[in-house]
Amino acid sequence: MTLTPMLTRQWAEEQSWTLDTYTSGGGYRALTKALKKEPGDLVKIVKESGLRGRGGAGFPSGVKWGFLPEDDGGPRYLVVNADESEPGTCKDIPLMMASPHVLVEGVAISAYAIGARHAFIYVRGEVVHVYRRLLNAVKEAYAAGHLGRDIHGSGWDLELTVHAGAGAYICGEETALLDSLEGRRGQPRLKPPFPAVAGLYSRPTIVNNVETIASVPAIVDNGADWFSSMGTEKSAGVGIYSLSGHVAQPGQYEAPLGITLRELLEHAGGMREGSQLKFWTPGGSSTPMFTAEHLDTPLDFEAVGAAGSMLGTRALQIFDESTCVVRAVTRWTEFYKHESCGKCTPCREGTFWMTQILQRLEAGTGTTEDIDRLVEVCESIGGRSFCALGDGATSPIVSSIDLFRDEYEEHVRLGTCPYERDASVLFDLPEQEGAQV
Amino acid sequence: MSFPADVAERLGKDAEAIISRYPDKRSALLPMLHLMQSEEGYVSPDGIAFCAEHLDLTPAEVSAVATFYTQYKRRPHGEYQVGVCINTLCAVMGGDRIWEDVSEHLGIGHDQTTADGKVSLERLECNAACDYAPVMMVNWEFFDNMTPDKARQLVDDLRAGKDVRPTRGADKVEPFVKISRVLAGFEDGRAGEGVGAGPASQAGVSRVAGDSTARSDKGGDR
Numbered sequence: 152m153t154l155t156p157m158l159t160r161q162w163a164e165e166q167s168w169t170l171d172t173y174t175s176g177g178g179y180r181a182l183t184k185a186l187k188k189e190p191g192d193l194v195k196i197v198k199e200s201g202l203r204g205r206g207g208a209g210f211p212s213g214v215k216w217g218f219l220p221e222d223d224g225g226p227r228y229l230v231v232n233a234d235e236s237e238p239g240t241c242k243d244i245p246l247m248m249a250s251p252h253v254l255v256e257g258v259a260i261s262a263y264a265i266g267a268r269h270a271f272i273y274v275r276g277e278v279v280h281v282y283r284r285l286l287n288a289v290k291e292a293y294a295a296g297h298l299g300r301d302i303h304g305s306g307w308d309l310e311l312t313v314h315a316g317a318g319a320y321i322c323g324e325e326t327a328l329l330d331s332l333e334g335r336r337g338q339p340r341l342k343p344p345f346p347a348v349a350g351l352y353s354r355p356t357i358v359n360n361v362e363t364i365a366s367v368p369a370i371v372d373n374g375a376d377w378f379s380s381m382g383t384e385k386s387a388g389v390g391i392y393s394l395s396g397h398v399a400q401p402g403q404y405e406a407p408l409g410i411t412l413r414e415l416l417e418h419a420g421g422m423r424e425g426s427q428l429k430f431w432t433p434g435g436s437s438t439p440m441f442t443a444e445h446l447d448t449p450l451d452f453e454a455v456g457a458a459g460s461m462l463g464t465r466a467l468q469i470f471d472e473s474t475c476v477v478r479a480v481t482r483w484t485e486f487y488k489h490e491s492c493g494k495c496t497p498c499r500e501g502t503f504w505m506t507q508i509l510q511r512l513e514a515g516t517g518t519t520e521d522i523d524r525l526v527e528v529c530e531s532i533g534g535r536s537f538c539a540l541g542d543g544a545t546s547p548i549v550s551s552i553d554l555f556r557d558e559y560e561e562h563v564r565l566g567t568c569p570y571e572r573d574a575s576v577l578f579d580l581p582e583q584e585g586a587q588v
Numbered sequence: 589m590s591f592p593a594d595v596a597e598r599l600g601k602d603a604e605a606i607i608s609r610y611p612d613k614r615s616a617l618l619p620m621l622h623l624m625q626s627e628e629g630y631v632s633p634d635g636i637a638f639c640a641e642h643l644d645l646t647p648a649e650v651s652a653v654a655t656f657y658t659q660y661k662r663r664p665h666g667e668y669q670v671g672v673c674i675n676t677l678c679a680v681m682g683g684d685r686i687w688e689d690v691s692e693h694l695g696i697g698h699d700q701t702t703a704d705g706k707v708s709l710e711r712l713e714c715n716a717a718c719d720y721a722p723v724m725m726v727n728w729e730f731f732d733n734m735t736p737d738k739a740r741q742l743v744d745d746l747r748a749g750k751d752v753r754p755t756r757g758a759d760k761v762e763p764f765v766k767i768s769r770v771l772a773g774f775e776d777g778r779a780g781e782g783v784g785a786g787p788a789s790q791a792g793v794s795r796v797a798g799d800s801t802a803r804s805d806k807g808g809d810r
């Protein structure tokens with residue numbers, strides 16, 4: 152399968168982030184087209200395109216928009232989830248840095264489609280230059296009449312606020328995000344009611360990922376059939392695949408859904424020199440890990456699910472045989488412990504216990520019973536937590552014990568970690584530099 | 589409320605501007621807390637009281653929010669906040685080694701500040717730049733593809749008062765208080781500086797264009 156730049160199309164251009172660059176590539180043409188249609192027709196186009204949420208869960212976007220209740224004359228909102236914090240995920244941040252206008256245009260079209268007159272982009276606070284680019288793009292768009300009053304002479308108004316968060320992974324969960332946007336601690340809400348019914352300020356609200364909303368202009372411009380002709384039947388269109396780790400050229404590779412890691416690696420120049428693939432995540436740290444056995448698994452929602460994992464955010468973190476899997480999993484688990492919002496007991500206590508046990512195992516002071524205990528703790532968190540963070544925390548542990556139990560046992564047997572940490576780093580260390588000169 | 593009158597008046601105007609962005613006043617709290625950090629370098633009891641007063645909240649309510657988010661500092665903070673990503677991908681690619689080196693070099697640990705008040709060190713979770721691992725952040729600007737040598741040089745330059753240039757970001761890293769003002773939603777005119785995407789972000793599209801130059805001439809490789 153070949154690479155198919157849609158959202159990444161202009162990323163390599165000079166001043167890629169400006170309105171001029173965007174307009175010269177056909178930008179805001181789709182908005183003009185959209186404003187000539189009925190909002191309901193746009194929802195239909197998005198439904199027919201087969202676009203599914205790009206934020207992890209893959210829910211059909213047009214269907215979600217269809218859940219909004221009838222207009223009761225009160226406000227409704229569009230909120231773009233730009234919190235991107237799932238370990239390994241690194242597509243939305245470069246998109247907003249390089250091509251913020253494709254998101255702004257997507258917001259304008261989507262807000263019109265769902266009848267929202269105020270939209271928000273909630274961007275994580277730890278990326279100041281991305282926030283600058285968004286503020287600037289919004290300012291440019293207001294000045295050019297793509298936002299604000301009587302957009303493109305249509306009589307329709309839209310206000311867009313870009314809001315910076317303040318550091319909390321859980322605010323990526325859509326209901327925690329809404330609480331955070333309301334000025335509260337970011338903790339998940341009980342669902343139902345879903346945001347479409349009672350979201351921001353308890354009003355009907357659509358929350359979508361950056362990449363989802365940014366895909367809307369191309370769909371409106373080129374048609375639903377064009378989009379659904381790419382990808383697979385149930386996983387339509389293109390998506391950005393983020394390759395990181397021990398590969399020759401890490402980066403963002405936009406391709407039809409269903410491309411395989413083997414194909415992606417061809418585009419990325421293969422593994423780093425002389426190294427062999429050991430394990431990888433198909434969709435971020437919260438998705439069960441894969442090995443070289445899965446090189447030919449089509450990376451679409453169905454095939455990855457059938458292979459026992461999740462497509463997630465297409466965040467392919469790739470590790471070669473120099474990497475200790477126990478170390479990798481321990482660190483992810485420390486992350487979940489740090490980011491657990493504390494609202495429910497299984498996740499709050501469970502991530503604490505899992506961290507303690509894993510730290511022992513990594514250091515070589517654990518026992519084989521510890522390995523079984525880990526699996527037990529995971530069983531009492533998975534499916535029993537208030538939100539998906541708890542489930543996600545168990546994925547790397549359960550999958551790695553499944554695939555690499557012998558490596559856990561080796562730590563116990565040897566009383567230490569058998570891996571040399573410096574072998575996995577991407578830079579030359581002083582001794583090696585000397586040897587090479 | 590114990591900001592001096594002129595400061596309170598100036599911040600009051602900023603607060604009004606922030607509040608006007610939202611249908612509901614309370615939504616202004618997160619940017620207001622960033623604004624407090626832009627004044628004092630951290631969220632002080634005065635800052636808490638100021639937010640409470642302007643948003644009709646109690647100080648306890650504001651405090652509960654401020655302590656939830658890692659970007660809000662509760663103690664005076666260095667001029668430059670230096671973060672090393674130690675989440676799994678970066679850690680394995682060399683982030684752990686960089687952390688150990690920089691921490692030893694500066695003689696401080698996580699959430700500590702050098703005696704000269706220049707640098708506060710922090711262990712960071714994933715900052716959405718995995719294709720540039722190992723990653724560091726200075727005042728929330730990207731420093732990509734780091735090495736222990738580059739990291740030591742970076743903190744030395746910061747302490748010596750030299751300008752440092754992020755890999756993907758503004759032409760130079762501004763002090764923490766200035767960055768905090770941007771995060772409160774006040775533009776600093778630097779959006780046009782720096783690269784668009786950077787070499788790894790555009791790896792796929794450059795490959796399609798068969799254009800290898802676009803990958804290297806964007807100043808991404810430090």
Ligand SMILES: Cc1cc2nc3c(=O)[nH]c(=O)nc-3n(C[C@H](O)[C@H](O)[C@H](O)COP(=O)(O)O)c2cc1C
Nearest residue numbers: 204205206232234235236323324325359360363539
């Ligand atoms: C712990 C957690 C973190 C999440 N982080 C993000 C995120 O950073 N960005 C995102 O778009 N979705 C994130 N999600 C998924 C959102 O809850 C939600 O499903 C998504 O924003 C919906 O948009 P989509 O349908 O366009 O994918 C997260 C979910 C969980 C449970």
Ligand code: SF4
Nearest residue numbers: 492494495498538541
């Ligand atoms: S699962 Fe974890 S993050 Fe989610 S509500 Fe429970 S404690 Fe909070």
